[in-house]
Amino acid sequence: MELEILSKIKVVLIHTTHPGNIGAAARAMKTMGLTQLRLVTPRYFPHDEATARAAGAIDILDSTQVYATFAEAIADCGLVLGVSARLRTIAWPQWDARGAGRHIIAAAQNAQVALVFGSERVGLSNEEIDRCHGLVQIPANSEYASLNLAAAVQVLTYELRVAALAAVGVEATARPEHVPADAQDVERFYEHLRQTLVDVEFLDPENPRQLMRRVRRLFNRALPDTMELNILRGILAAVDAKNAKAR
Amino acid sequence: MELEILSKIKVVLIHTTHPGNIGAAARAMKTMGLTQLRLVTPRYFPHDEATARAAGAIDILDSTQVYATFAEAIADCGLVLGVSARLRTIAWPQWDARGAGRHIIAAAQNAQVALVFGSERVGLSNEEIDRCHGLVQIPANSEYASLNLAAAVQVLTYELRVAALAAVGVEATARPEHVPADAQDVERFYEHLRQTLVDVEFLDPENPRQLMRRVRRLFNRALPDTMELNILRGILAAVDAKNAKAR
Numbered sequence: 001m002e003l004e005i006l007s008k009i010k011v012v013l014i015h016t017t018h019p020g021n022i023g024a025a026a027r028a029m030k031t032m033g034l035t036q037l038r039l040v041t042p043r044y045f046p047h048d049e050a051t052a053r054a055a056g057a058i059d060i061l062d063s064t065q066v067y068a069t070f071a072e073a074i075a076d077c078g079l080v081l082g083v084s085a086r087l088r089t090i091a092w093p094q095w096d097a098r099g100a101g102r103h104i105i106a107a108a109q110n111a112q113v114a115l116v117f118g119s120e121r122v123g124l125s126n127e128e129i130d131r132c133h134g135l136v137q138i139p140a141n142s143e144y145a146s147l148n149l150a151a152a153v154q155v156l157t158y159e160l161r162v163a164a165l166a167a168v169g170v171e172a173t174a175r176p177e178h179v180p181a182d183a184q185d186v187e188r189f190y191e192h193l194r195q196t197l198v199d200v201e202f203l204d205p206e207n208p209r210q211l212m213r214r215v216r217r218l219f220n221r222a223l224p225d226t227m228e229l230n231i232l233r234g235i236l237a238a239v240d241a242k243n244a245k246a247r
Numbered sequence: 248m249e250l251e252i253l254s255k256i257k258v259v260l261i262h263t264t265h266p267g268n269i270g271a272a273a274r275a276m277k278t279m280g281l282t283q284l285r286l287v288t289p290r291y292f293p294h295d296e297a298t299a300r301a302a303g304a305i306d307i308l309d310s311t312q313v314y315a316t317f318a319e320a321i322a323d324c325g326l327v328l329g330v331s332a333r334l335r336t337i338a339w340p341q342w343d344a345r346g347a348g349r350h351i352i353a354a355a356q357n358a359q360v361a362l363v364f365g366s367e368r369v370g371l372s373n374e375e376i377d378r379c380h381g382l383v384q385i386p387a388n389s390e391y392a393s394l395n396l397a398a399a400v401q402v403l404t405y406e407l408r409v410a411a412l413a414a415v416g417v418e419a420t421a422r423p424e425h426v427p428a429d430a431q432d433v434e435r436f437y438e439h440l441r442q443t444l445v446d447v448e449f450l451d452p453e454n455p456r457q458l459m460r461r462v463r464r465l466f467n468r469a470l471p472d473t474m475e476l477n478i479l480r481g482i483l484a485a486v487d488a489k490n491a492k493a494r
Contacts, residue, residue, distance in 0.1 A: 144278055200485040
């Protein structure tokens with residue numbers, strides 16, 4: 001069964017070390033009906049080992065896009081979820097694999113969605129997590145939670161397929177439409193906010209502590225739409241104008 | 248979390264061709280808390296490639312038992328389910344992956360259970376299926392349903408873990424605690440925000456339109472906690488202080 005909605009979900013692999021894992025991830029995706037693979041600075045790609053492990057999913061590798069930065073890879077996505085094995089000290093919004101499947105399929109009705117996997121060794125960095133709206137955890141053995149990269153892709157794309165199948169045939173409810181803004185527009189807001197916070201001397205660039213991370217977490221939970229972003233940037237512009245006059 | 252019941256479930260691999268798949272299957276099992284691996288006439292075992300792909304799951308390979316016949320491998324099991332990608336012409340009792348997880352966990356209260364995977368190329372033979380009580384299917388893309396052996400083990404052991412967690416009443420993921428601030432504190436923030444927006448001439452009190460309503464909707468979606476409210480009010484206070492100096 002073709003599930004159109006799965007094409008709105010981008011699997012993003014960051015700094016993948018072993019090319020075989022890229023091929024195996026492509027194969028896992030295709031078995032579940034996903035097609036969109038994006039790579040951020042892979043160590044080797046294309047590579048014979050990726051091709052070998054992809055088996056019948058070569059078409060996915062052929063259309064895979066490679067990006068120089070994570071920001072570019074998710075620029076057109078309205079929801080960005082990172083896959084994380086560890087619990088983080090800062091409480092980020094979290095879903096288990098099943099909940100993430102449902103959440104992503106619901107969001108994909110209105111936006112492109114990125115599901116992001118860090119490198120095999122270290123996973124996602126804090127800076128990468130800052131660009132995510134939330135984290136996804138696969139429930140695993142706490143004494144050995146080390147799923148292979150492609151295995152994690154397999155479990156999560158499986159949950160996406162199951163959620164997409166469940167969503168099919170269900171009448172669209174009268175949910176008020178909420179279309180999250182693109183990641184690049186949200187990023188511009190954060191940059192503007194940071195600058196204004198420096199100007200009003202709330203943020204000390206020499207000692208920023210966790211401030212921007214905490215602010216991101218707050219706004220990422222809300223997933224602002226474009227109109228809301230415009231309001232927020234309008235507020236910042238008004239504050240900036242007052243400051244300029246005062247000088 | 249230790250889930251005792253998972254030790255009653257045996258993963259049985261028949262005629263496995265690639266030793267790497269045996270190692271990867273062991274790793275997949277261990278991430279989900281399963282420990283019992285049984286092999287029926289594997290082409291190569293033990294083997295360096297199995298060891299390499301097992302990563303931190305060597306202990307499972309070390310305790311793996313090898314059998315000369317399928318019948319011996321399942322002799323002590325009260326429920327035997329075969330994993331099958333294809334639909335069979337003879338209607339066998341069938342479960343999807345999720346239903347199989349629940350069924351197996353329920354059965355494992357009272358019996359040893361075998362979950363059986365055929366060889367990479369041909370899957371289970373009709374004679375092998377004859378020894379199964381039913382078949383398990385992973386919902387997959389009908390145009391490319393070819394999950395790698397270890398990937399199939401990963402998805403099914405994942406469903407077993409989720410079902411086992413549900414059976415003991417544990418949420419699959421410990422959600423980090425997020426305690427929304429009291430409504431009255433949020434209300435004070437909105438009042439402060441409104442006043443600051445008037446001061447920076449973004450909000451015209453004579454013609455407020457829908458501005459505060461839209462702002463409320465945005466922040467209410469995020470449900471700020473107390474620390475976040477303090478940050479937001481700190482920002483407003485910094486803006487106010489700049490304004491006061493400018494006057």
